[in-house]
Amino acid sequence: xxxxxxxxxxxxxQSSRRKPLVLLGARQVGKTYAITHFAQRGFDDMAYVxxxxxxxxxxxxxxxxxxxxxxxxxxxxxxKPIDPERTLIVFDEVQLCEQALTSLKYFCEDAPQYHVIxxxxxxxxxxxxSRYSFPVGKIDMMxxxxxxxxxxxxxxxxxxxxxxxxxxxxxxxxxxxFHDRSMDAMRExxxxxxxxxxxxxxxxxxxxxxxxxxxxxxxQRNIITAYTADMAKYTTARETQRVVEAWNSIPRxxxxxxxKFQYKAIKSGGRANAYQGALSxxxxxxxxxxxxxxxxxxxxxxxxxxxxxxxxxxxxxxxLSCLYDAVPExxxxxxxxxxxxxxxxxxxxxxxxxxxxxxxxxxxxxTSKAEVEFVARDHHGDVIPIEVKSGRNVTARSLSTxxxxxxPPYVVRISAKNFGEDNGFRSLPLYAAWVLGAQLR
Numbered sequence: 001x002x003x004x005x006x007x008x009x010x011x012x013x014q015s016s017r018r019k020p021l022v023l024l025g026a027r028q029v030g031k032t033y034a035i036t037h038f039a040q041r042g043f044d045d046m047a048y049v050x051x052x053x054x055x056x057x058x059x060x061x062x063x064x065x066x067x068x069x070x071x072x073x074x075x076x077x078x079x080k081p082i083d084p085e086r087t088l089i090v091f092d093e094v095q096l097c098e099q100a101l102t103s104l105k106y107f108c109e110d111a112p113q114y115h116v117i118x119x120x121x122x123x124x125x126x127x128x129x130s131r132y133s134f135p136v137g138k139i140d141m142m143x144x145x146x147x148x149x150x151x152x153x154x155x156x157x158x159x160x161x162x163x164x165x166x167x168x169x170x171x172x173x174x175x176x177x178f179h180d181r182s183m184d185a186m187r188e189x190x191x192x193x194x195x196x197x198x199x200x201x202x203x204x205x206x207x208x209x210x211x212x213x214x215x216x217x218x219x220q221r222n223i224i225t226a227y228t229a230d231m232a233k234y235t236t237a238r239e240t241q242r243v244v245e246a247w248n249s250i251p252r253x254x255x256x257x258x259x260k261f262q263y264k265a266i267k268s269g270g271r272a273n274a275y276q277g278a279l280s281x282x283x284x285x286x287x288x289x290x291x292x293x294x295x296x297x298x299x300x301x302x303x304x305x306x307x308x309x310x311x312x313x314x315x316x317x318x319x320l321s322c323l324y325d326a327v328p329e330x331x332x333x334x335x336x337x338x339x340x341x342x343x344x345x346x347x348x349x350x351x352x353x354x355x356x357x358x359x360x361x362x363x364x365x366x367t368s369k370a371e372v373e374f375v376a377r378d379h380h381g382d383v384i385p386i387e388v389k390s391g392r393n394v395t396a397r398s399l400s401t402x403x404x405x406x407x408p409p410y411v412v413r414i415s416a417k418n419f420g421e422d423n424g425f426r427s428l429p430l431y432a433a434w435v436l437g438a439q440l441r
């Protein structure tokens with residue numbers, strides 16, 4: 001599968017200021033595949049060790065973490081030479097070997113000619129909860145997210161449609177001819193999601209679309225089971241219960257009309273002091289995204305952040321659909337009974353598109369219940385409000401309230417409607433959110 005990370009890895013290799021790279025990301029987002037594909041197209045060989053599968057690999061770092069000694073140990077373990085320019089050195093599941101992580105500092109200082117990548121699914125959790133000496137300033141870092149909608153279209157061999165959507169965004173006042181086709185693909189994406197294995201299984205199922213979705217659901221459930229197993233493996237028994245309770249509450253909280261995260265919705269009597277650590281674990285594991293509120297959408301947004309008011313979304317919308325056991329009919333406009341469910345799902349998929357491009361949005365809200373789903377800075381530095389609607393009815397007071405008070409250069413409304421632009425209102429269809437993500441920071 002072609003991923004955006006491919007170009008970033010190529011740029012890392014060619015950089016004159018290259019440092020050892022740490023590739024972050026949740027379990028099953030495709031880190032190992034991306035690294036392997038990178039090695040195949042850019043190197044003659046790969047010196048690969050997985051600390052979760054080969055306990056002998058950690059022994060190489062026991063006596064010395066000097067690069068010369070590590071390279072000799074890897075050559076003996078893997079039974080092949082390592083050339084600085086022609087071999088990619090990979091430490092996978094590096095969170096299981098603290099010395100390997102620390103050694104990246106010395107590769108940077110003493111052996112910069114080597115190309116070294118370290119990857120770990122729960123690296124954020126382990127670094128935050130142990131004595132790890134993280135080599136700050138001595139590494140480059142990238143985060144691999146679940147596939148966004150453009151990458152999903154690439155996997156469908158539908159790159160022409162992706163290119164057409166991008167071009168349509170350049171003229172948002174003109175309706176897009178392939179709007180219905182693109183909305184159908186987006187609804188499919190909302191069910192399948194962006195976990196590469198689920199996408200691959202869905203695309204290669206030769207039977208009916210429902211059979212393909214069933215196959216993807218099997219993969220998604222296995223991923224969710226693996227996440228739950230990680231919660232038990234990397235926390236104490238008491239912490240595990242709270243992490244699992246917080247995780248299980250997210251679909252319910254996103255199905256409510258008010259998506260602000262409430263501790264009491266986890267469990268009767270739930271309080272912040274009991275569940276803050278659990279939420280931090282989920283965020284550090286990369287399987288959820290925390291969206292915090294700003295009292296005023298004024299740059300820099302961080303200065304107006306209220307950490308006590310936030311929403312929690314899943315990193316992958318396909319996993320959220322799986323937890324809902326949603327089917328294609330649930331995403332079609334029907335009646336108000338499922339409106340709140342669709343609202344949370346649409347917000348989740350939009351946020352997934354924004355974070356896939358490393359944008360850092362917030363949400364804006366007031367005590368008068370006016371709220372805009374996302375605010376973020378564009379490449380010009382302007383703070384832009386982004387409203388998300390689940391259907392074609394886009395009437396809302398919050399965006400008008402925001403506009404009258406803060407006078408942004410333009411506002412964005414994302415919905416099931418076609419492209420349109422009028423008096424500073426830019427209407428973007430849901431399937432174009434990934435283009436917007438590339439325009440934010």
